[in-house]
Amino acid sequence: MEWEIVIGLETHTQLSTESKIFSNSSTRYGAPANTQANEVDMALPGSLPVLNRGAVERAIQFGLAVGADIAPRSVFARKNYFYPDLPKNYQISQFEIPVVQGGSITFYVGDEEKTVNLTRAHLEEDAGKSLHENFTGPHGESSTGIDLNRAGTPLLEIVSEPEMRSAAEAVAYARTLHGLVVWLGICDGNMQEGSFRCDANVSVRPKGQAEFGTRCEIKNLNSFRFLERAIQYEVRRQIELIEDGGTVRQETRLYDSDRDETRSMRSKEDADDYRYFPDPDLPPLVIGADWVERVRDQLPELPAAKRARFQSELGLTGYDAAQLTMDRSFAAFFEDAAALLSAGQAKLAANWVLGELSAALNRDEQAIQASPVTPQQLGGLLNRIADGTISNKMAREVFAAMWSGESGGDADAIIEARGLKQISDSGAIGAMIDEVLAANPAIVEEYRAGKQKAFNSLVGQVMKAAKGKANPQHVNEVLKEKLG
Amino acid sequence: MSDMPIHNEFDGIAALRAALLAGQVSAVELAQSALNTAQARSELNAFLHIDPELTLNQARHADQAIADGRSGPLTGIPIAHKDVFVTRGWPTTAASKMLAGYASPFDATVVSRLEAAGAVSLGKLNCDEFAMGSGNENSAFGPAHNPWSRDVVPGGSSGGSAAAVAAGLVMAATGTDTGGSVRQPAALCGVSGIKPTYGTVSRFGMVAFGSSLDQAGPMARSAKDMLELLDVMTGFDERDSTSLEACDGVANAPGRVRSDFDHARQQFEANGATPLQGLRIGVPTEYFNEGLSSDVAAAVEAALQAFETLGAVRVAISLPRTQLSIPAYYVIAPAEASSNLSRYDGVRYGHRTQTYGDLADMTSRSRAEGFGPEVRRRILVGTYVLCHGYYDAYYLQAQKVRRMVTNDFQHAFADQCDVVMGPVTPTVAKRIGDNRDDPTADWLADIYTLGASLAGLPAMSIPCGFSQGDTPLPIGLQLIGNYFREGQLLAIADRYQQVTDWHQRKPEQH
Numbered sequence A: 001m002e003w004e005i006v007i008g009l010e011t012h013t014q015l016s017t018e019s020k021i022f023s024n025s026s027t028r029y030g031a032p033a034n035t036q037a038n039e040v041d042m043a044l045p046g047s048l049p050v051l052n053r054g055a056v057e058r059a060i061q062f063g064l065a066v067g068a069d070i071a072p073r074s075v076f077a078r079k080n081y082f083y084p085d086l087p088k089n090y091q092i093s094q095f096e097i098p099v100v101q102g103g104s105i106t107f108y109v110g111d112e113e114k115t116v117n118l119t120r121a122h123l124e125e126d127a128g129k130s131l132h133e134n135f136t137g138p139h140g141e142s143s144t145g146i147d148l149n150r151a152g153t154p155l156l157e158i159v160s161e162p163e164m165r166s167a168a169e170a171v172a173y174a175r176t177l178h179g180l181v182v183w184l185g186i187c188d189g190n191m192q193e194g195s196f197r198c199d200a201n202v203s204v205r206p207k208g209q210a211e212f213g214t215r216c217e218i219k220n221l222n223s224f225r226f227l228e229r230a231i232q233y234e235v236r237r238q239i240e241l242i243e244d245g246g247t248v249r250q251e252t253r254l255y256d257s258d259r260d261e262t263r264s265m266r267s268k269e270d271a272d273d274y275r276y277f278p279d280p281d282l283p284p285l286v287i288g289a290d291w292v293e294r295v296r297d298q299l300p301e302l303p304a305a306k307r308a309r310f311q312s313e314l315g316l317t318g319y320d321a322a323q324l325t326m327d328r329s330f331a332a333f334f335e336d337a338a339a340l341l342s343a344g345q346a347k348l349a350a351n352w353v354l355g356e357l358s359a360a361l362n363r364d365e366q367a368i369q370a371s372p373v374t375p376q377q378l379g380g381l382l383n384r385i386a387d388g389t390i391s392n393k394m395a396r397e398v399f400a401a402m403w404s405g406e407s408g409g410d411a412d413a414i415i416e417a418r419g420l421k422q423i424s425d426s427g428a429i430g431a432m433i434d435e436v437l438a439a440n441p442a443i444v445e446e447y448r449a450g451k452q453k454a455f456n457s458l459v460g461q462v463m464k465a466a467k468g469k470a471n472p473q474h475v476n477e478v479l480k481e482k483l484g
Numbered sequence B: 001m002s003d004m005p006i007h008n009e010f011d012g013i014a015a016l017r018a019a020l021l022a023g024q025v026s027a028v029e030l031a032q033s034a035l036n037t038a039q040a041r042s043e044l045n046a047f048l049h050i051d052p053e054l055t056l057n058q059a060r061h062a063d064q065a066i067a068d069g070r071s072g073p074l075t076g077i078p079i080a081h082k083d084v085f086v087t088r089g090w091p092t093t094a095a096s097k098m099l100a101g102y103a104s105p106f107d108a109t110v111v112s113r114l115e116a117a118g119a120v121s122l123g124k125l126n127c128d129e130f131a132m133g134s135g136n137e138n139s140a141f142g143p144a145h146n147p148w149s150r151d152v153v154p155g156g157s158s159g160g161s162a163a164a165v166a167a168g169l170v171m172a173a174t175g176t177d178t179g180g181s182v183r184q185p186a187a188l189c190g191v192s193g194i195k196p197t198y199g200t201v202s203r204f205g206m207v208a209f210g211s212s213l214d215q216a217g218p219m220a221r222s223a224k225d226m227l228e229l230l231d232v233m234t235g236f237d238e239r240d241s242t243s244l245e246a247c248d249g250v251a252n253a254p255g256r257v258r259s260d261f262d263h264a265r266q267q268f269e270a271n272g273a274t275p276l277q278g279l280r281i282g283v284p285t286e287y288f289n290e291g292l293s294s295d296v297a298a299a300v301e302a303a304l305q306a307f308e309t310l311g312a313v314r315v316a317i318s319l320p321r322t323q324l325s326i327p328a329y330y331v332i333a334p335a336e337a338s339s340n341l342s343r344y345d346g347v348r349y350g351h352r353t354q355t356y357g358d359l360a361d362m363t364s365r366s367r368a369e370g371f372g373p374e375v376r377r378r379i380l381v382g383t384y385v386l387c388h389g390y391y392d393a394y395y396l397q398a399q400k401v402r403r404m405v406t407n408d409f410q411h412a413f414a415d416q417c418d419v420v421m422g423p424v425t426p427t428v429a430k431r432i433g434d435n436r437d438d439p440t441a442d443w444l445a446d447i448y449t450l451g452a453s454l455a456g457l458p459a460m461s462i463p464c465g466f467s468q469g470d471t472p473l474p475i476g477l478q479l480i481g482n483y484f485r486e487g488q489l490l491a492i493a494d495r496y497q498q499v500t501d502w503h504q505r506k507p508e509q510h
Helices: A053-065 A167-184 A224-243 A289-298 A303-314 A318-324 A328-338 A346-363 A375-386 A392-403 A411-418 A426-439 A441-448 A452-465 A472-483 B013-021 B027-040 B052-067 B109-116 B159-166 B183-189 B223-233 B256-270 B294-309 B325-343 B359-370 B373-386 B392-415 B447-455 B486-499
Strands: A003-014 A076-080 A090-094 A104-109 A112-125 A129-131 A145-147 A154-160 A196-206 A216-221 A251-256 A261-267 B047-049 B078-082 B120-125 B172-177 B192-195 B215-220 B280-284 B313-317 B419-423 B459-466 B474-481
Touching: A003 A167, A003 A224, A053 A112, A053 A154, A053 A167, A053 A289, A076 B325, A104 A167, A104 A318, A112 A167, A154 A167, A167 A196, A167 A224, A167 A303, A196 A224, A216 A224, A216 A261, A224 A251, A224 A261, A303 A318, A303 A328, A303 A346, A318 A328, A318 A346, A328 A346, A328 A375, A346 A375, A346 A392, A375 A392, A375 A411, A392 A411, A426 A441, A426 A452, A426 A472, A441 A452, A441 A472, A452 A472, B013 B027, B013 B052, B013 B223, B027 B052, B027 B078, B027 B120, B047 B159, B052 B120, B078 B109, B078 B159, B109 B120, B109 B172, B109 B223, B120 B159, B159 B172, B159 B183, B159 B215, B172 B183, B172 B192, B172 B223, B183 B192, B183 B459, B183 B474, B192 B223, B192 B486, B215 B223, B223 B256, B223 B459, B223 B486, B256 B486, B280 B294, B294 B313, B294 B419, B294 B459, B294 B474, B294 B486, B325 B373, B325 B392, B325 B447, B373 B392, B392 B447, B419 B486, B447 B459, B447 B474, B459 B486, B474 B486
Parallel strands: A216 A251, B078 B120, B078 B172, B280 B313, B280 B419
Antiparallel strands: A003 A154, A003 A196, A076 A090, A090 A112, A104 A112, A112 A154, A129 A145, A196 A216, A251 A261, B047 B120, B172 B215, B192 B215, B192 B459, B419 B474, B459 B474
16 A cells, blocks of 8 residues: 655744743753753743743744744743643743744655645743663662753743654755744754754544544654654554554654664553643733834845845755755855856856855855855955856865865966966967877777767876866867867 | 731721831831730631741831832832732742742742832741632631631631631732632621632632633722732733733733723712613623522622612623533633643652652642642543543533633623623532532532633632621622723722721621
């Protein structure tokens, strides 16, 4: 039987505010345990939550960026459950009326465009952490410690519709979402520190069936690779289960990256009754049209708009434009470099930013902001390709030299110093060709007998004689001429 | 050791303040004599925590402030706080074993505002555990006793506050009112108490019970003395998101209540011999139902007649949802409480059981041991009504009733009356232990106070008489005003107290 995979994602995005969502203690990562928890975060008697407007502002930014409705009035609710790292034993979240409603994310899977609708995005607070390993109590006994530094960190939970049909789509969606929240500056995107983590709802159904299959939720996937593998595993598991005559049970599962499998955490039957009700400590969140407009005015150009502009104004392909707009700094680098080139050369800049530059950054594990080659320097190099001074191949050598800081990273200085200027003088090229033809009569014969390969071999010989500096186009032209 | 503390020689806060400023008495002398009496009257069990050094230190600061000419409106005035206000100096227990010995790292806003105004605190007052109860019998540290008769309850939950004021241990005290916890004990102890409009006094630092209902208020001997405290306590607090920045366009800040009071008083004075001329008193028929005892009915009737003598007119009104306010309140308050009290799990602070198996076992045992029966009962009720499948039938329904109760009052204030008056309680104080086998009997006795709580309206209790019999016990009159009219309410009560002396009656020492 042919199966259709159905995936929806819930993404917890940690918002980039200085202080927590309901208290004024710091959200900085990595401080000693419990040094960033005040009376609100510790849920001391008499403490009360006060909403951080910065978190709301970021939620509005996100909502506008995905074309969602910003609720003029949304409600904070208490989600009640007991857990030691949840200090109040309820989480303040939004339940019935979230701040962001609807919207969509458009992304590419390969070069196919896909749009996934969002259900909602709501504000909530994070819990603290339980420290189970290597933790001893006051009397040296094995114990569990609680670190409340993370408690109260603002989260925007972004919920998609179940509209993804493969692990690859889910990853592409998550990458695009990640790119967007970092682009907006509302999240630092650091997945290792848990700033961006996904829960995947996965189900399968026979192709053509209208109803959804029973879904399982895989919790806390904090890398794109884990997201992809967890979904792949889960899909296999569900299909095998059904094909063997079993049924999928609705449950929450955890992905074990060491064993590359998902494991049951709890079934729907033992799920908590969260006893949601509006938090009486927080009045409804009222967002006036003026606030929304103020945020809209300050929004940067969004990836989708930039992508469209790269295609229409600069003539890039949809794929290249999408790649370049995955990251705001990346797009800015490209634009700065392309601005130095003459019209019609944007494609050259795109190729280099996505090719040579990306490869070098990946190899050295550098962020683009810390690239040793600046957009201006890259633009200088690309101009030399465009005007035929050097070949693309030579340019790679120059780029490598620029990367290591040679001659202050100046392309012209490196070309000069290394003598890489291309020979474009027809006379000089003609002389070299004459020598090669004289030295290789056998190959010339082959060519005349109709072997195209022989021509390439002759070009190679000429290039070799020119130590690679001959302009290949000129070599081609003159050689053809001479061979008549 | 004198029988009575020095401050009782003065007619009220204004007189005491004048004496302090004139140097006739020092804050330290006042504090010392009040401490002595508080300790001598330990049989009342009004206080849970006394720390003479902390109190005398505040008194020394008060004397210094007077000497330096920078005294505040309450400098040197001896007060005390209900033990649901967190205090840095004294322990805060909310009268629960759960919080025995708990030391707060910060002061409640009400506490710091009163301290900033110069008041000297004698310590922390007994109450029902987590403010749940109406007899102060639910205290983990034993019941407080009514100064009018040792065998009867002082009311609750602010029973220690009412007992301390009635016995003259302090000039005034703070209380909190969720469903009547200031007004009811004030009535049963023969003192004055006011619950201001919800949102005017900060809840920051109040141990939460029912967050949408909880409101702090002062208890004192007279309306004038309540004004002195309330005017300082009221004000916007950025640490409480339900605190109001403005009340009908007037900044919510000290001075607001006083100016409303002064304005009303001037109007009354201009009326000459009938100062309350034009004042329409709404008397809800539902407040005079079959449950009302004849003693209380008679005292309230006499008070209403006194108001008529002062020029006011009586208007019969109807608050048809009065009866429904009991079930509505006993769904909403426990629902909020069940969630508010879930933080007491023995993990970070508070009582933790000695022996336990797993984590869930530790949490349940700690809570079962730390909470008393009434608190446990309300947590169970609250948990139940919020459960999936019951939420709509109970919680949501109760919220609808709450809106209807609110509308009933708004209808009355819109075109029938300026103030609502009636009884506070159906009967006078009961004997300690009377309702022990029938825990919900007390709930029904809250019928007259719950309406103003659900509607968030300012409401007050002032003494208006005594029961008949061998042991006369105090009776309170309730005054309910429209939103933000606590100044007007106090002025109306003050007018009544100028022509009556119920508020000046003092219990003999038993």
